[in-house]
Amino acid sequence: MGQDNCKPQPGDIIEIDRPYYQHWALYMGNGYVIHVTDKGDASILGSMASVQTPWPKVKKELLMKVAGCDKWRVNNKYDRNWSPRPVKEIIQVAEKCIDMEVHYAVNSINCEHFFIRLRYGLAVYVLDKDADGDTAAAVIGAVFAGAVAVAAMVLSKM
Template sequence: MAEGRRDPQPGDLIEIFRPIYDHWALYMGYGYVIHVTDEGSSSVLASSASVCTGKAKVKKEPLEKVAGNDQWRVNNKYDRSRTPRPVNEIIRRAEQWIDREVPYNVLNRNCEHFVTELRYGEGVSDQVQDAVNDGTRATLIGAVALLAAMAARALLRM
């Protein structure tokens, strides 16, 4: 499926452009997405010192509500290197997670990891990986600031 489309199909990855980070969701059909949020979770973040770990709640909500005023696009960018599961399997697996609490860690269990696990069977997040892999001190400091900002923003937004 083409990257950058605005006509989502069930099973598509939706990238939502937040001011500091990108939020990811999975399109379920009929205008709805599934995504992880701290809304309704029993514990949110242990502390910023623990790299923003805690619990998140899986929600099925209208794409327009999740995106708000932020721009979004279909972005199945990992289709180039991974084979998506069949759409009916993606949706079936996604529906099993609705309203469940899941572990959250901005480095290896974030919103992008969650939806790529559903689509491909493997959780991947270039957003974090790119920031961590660039070995410059400024980038590492920026990555830490990004992670803290992502966690703070998630708390305020959801």
């Protein structure tokens, strides 16, 4: 399907509209994204399976393969609140995450949180949403010990 009105740039967060949920990825450049999925090979089914396993894997695949026929868009929704890391740093940290197993919990430490951590260097917990679905409030800190631990693991390998 494609995304709305602009070409993704390295370091952009990509939101993919699945039938019953949103899948998230990070654009790496040259048509590739990294995303959190199951350990199998099927991206479309894999992103759904990641909801069912507590330790999915970070994979690098073509955005068109990951999105399939689903609509997608760049969604750097926190740019108005926080400055993203430099693109080179985002990509360096993201590259180190490829093939890493990460902790996953659909309601607390999910793929959206993982990519927010990569882009902004922050652990973010959404507390509330307004009628438009934009984040109305967020807490930064060690709310998600697992997300912080994963981030620390990635940064320590740099």
